[in-house]
Amino acid sequence: MRTSQYHLVTRKETPQDAEIISHQLMIRAGMVRKIGAGLYTWSPLGFRVLRKVEAIIREEMNASGALEMLMPAVQPKELWEETGRIEDFGGQLLAMTDRAERDYFFGPTHEEVMTEFVRDEVTSYKQLPINFYQIQTKFRDEIRPRFGVMRSREFIMKDAYSFHLTAESLEETYRLMEQTYTKILSRMGLKFRCVLADSGAIGGSGSQEFHVIADSGEDAIMYSDDGDYAANIEKCEAVSLLSARAEPENELTEVATPDQKTIEQVTEFLGVNADQMVKTLLVEGVEGPVALVVRGDHHLSEVKAAHLSEVATPLRFLDDKEVQELAGCDVGSIGVKDLNCPIIVDLTVANMSDFICGANKEGYHLTGVNWQRDAEFQQQADIREAQAGDPSPDGQGILKQARGIEVGHIFQLGDKYSKAMNAVVLDENGRSQALQMGCYGMGVSRLVAAAIEQSHDDNGIIWPSALAPFQVALLPMNYQKSVQVKRTADELYEKLTKAGYEVILDDRKVRPGFMLSDFELLGIPHQVIIGDRSLDEGFVEYRHRQKMEKQKIEHAKIFDFLTQHTNL
RNA sequence: CGGGGUAUAGCGCAGCCUGGUAGCGCAACUGCUUUGGGAGCAGUGGGUCGGGAGUUCGAAUCUCUCUACCCCGACCA
DSSP: OBGGGSOOOOOSSOOTTOOSHHHHHHHHTTSEEEEETTEEEEOHHHHHHHHHHHHHHHHHHHHTTOEEOOOOSEEEHHHHHHHTOHHHHGGGSEEEEOTTOOEEEEOSOOHHHHHHHHHHHOOBGGGOSEEEEEEEEEEOOOSSOBTGGGBOSEEEEEEEEEEESSHHHHHHHHHHHHHHHHHHHHHTTOOEEEEEOOOTTTOOSEEEEEEEEOTTOSEEEEEETTSSOEEETTTOOOOOSOSSOOOOOSOOEEEEOTTOOSHHHHHHHHTOOGGGBEEEEEEEBSSSEEEEEEETTOOBOHHHHHHSTTBOSSOOBOOHHHHHHHHSSOGGGOOSTTOSSOEEEEHHHHTOOSEEEEOSSTTEEEEEEOBTTTBOOSEEEOOBOOOTTSBOTTSSSBEEEEEEEEEEEEEEEETHHHHHTTOEEEOTTSOEEEOEEEEEEEEHHHHHHHHHHHSEETTEEOOOTTTOSOSEEEEETTTTTOHHHHHHHHHHHHHHHHTTOOEEEOOSOOOHHHHHHHHHHHTOSEEEEEOHHHHTTTEEEEEETTTOOOEEEEGGGHHHHHHHHSOO
């Protein structure tokens, strides 16, 4: 490709509304352009990268034996009524009506459509196991789209759905997909981690997420420093930090803590550590309010709390007025003694003794509080977020924390959808069996942003070789005037193109500095600088986008050099 | 959905308070000079001032209203 015949529109200035680096660089490089909140047009340049991501996914999915197909983006509302998921998805579903007032959703995911397909087309156990996938545009009406194509409303996703007669067969394909995702992300040259995950609105029994590691990631992931355990913080088991409860030593004492409301204020005021205190949080329960208690230095996991059967979903904290009615004080002085509602404590809290909590009396706290003697709890459960430094739940090593961008999520759904939609096959004995189902998503457009997030510098994008829009950039200095520069560049361009390289030759009439910074921004991995200065001595210059050191290569040898140094 | 903010050329912004010829920088186009790190000079094109209504002789500017977008929060692959 010659730049004169391509469409390159780069910007020197950082766009004002782009917060994270990948969004800034994608706009500056002219890969995408915003048309509305969370809606983007992909330019030819950006689209090339999108296609690279798709191609790798497609190759590896095909290699795994999955079958590509295509489902409609627009789905009849009736399908969603069959599974009752309209509520689960809530406002994220983009609804529309046609001229006959029929209701539709623009698909945010395709379990329903897929299951509808399979229940009619797959009728015998002999057709199983089978794994279908598509690469397609999805729509989710995000409450707040942000970070460019990272969290957009319309996005491209690869979604696969497998069907099985038995749970064992499902497990096998699930593991195969885990391996396939590992291959895909490895080929893209990304640093990533597979972690245990909460299955959210999709549902099912087990699920894992694939995260590209990046400080700007929206998710926190926990992993063992000396073992295989890794989980999203939403899912990560938080073990009890106290193996047994010590005997009470101190008397129950009421102390005045005027105007001390937060844990931080109270610990400072009393001269104690936060791990001697407990936090009592009041939430709406299924039948009246429920108290959730975690240690002072711990955070409540809202995801875990919402999973408790006693707690109403979605999780809602009581407001100031409700707190006042129940505890007789404001939020800063709630405690576990004589609290008139069920109390659910975290595993660590269950083993605490001589602890400090609010006195349910404005401006007072209790010290030397002990379970059984002074207060009772109804249930203990893992309701806190794990934190760095905790022992790993599998007993191997200590947990560390990292930020990740979720680019893939695999689920074992079991028979959740097949039962709801009556998708059955006949087994060997001629008996009707509900299908076992798995689903496997991967964010195609999000991967483009994630790759940039992980690989860039002050001057622009540094594409991993597998995702670069072009492999080689030929950068002639003074192409329009120097006959030997033009000839050298043209010849090399022809030769590389014929040999199958994706080459971009910058034949624009621009100054050298402009051209060089443009290609740093664009992040093309292999760059060949052709100028009179070195050509007079028989050389051209080569540099790799990652290292940027210029290397003199004999003019006659540059083709062989590139052949050796690229993956083609 | 709650709170805050913004809307003027492709991008970034000024002008509004105090109503009277719509401006600046970047980008684009033309010419000349320059040519190994985002050039200089001269010139050119490009605007329903987010939409609607109102006040006024006259509205980018004042009033009302609608809409869109951005940020923070809760929510979420």
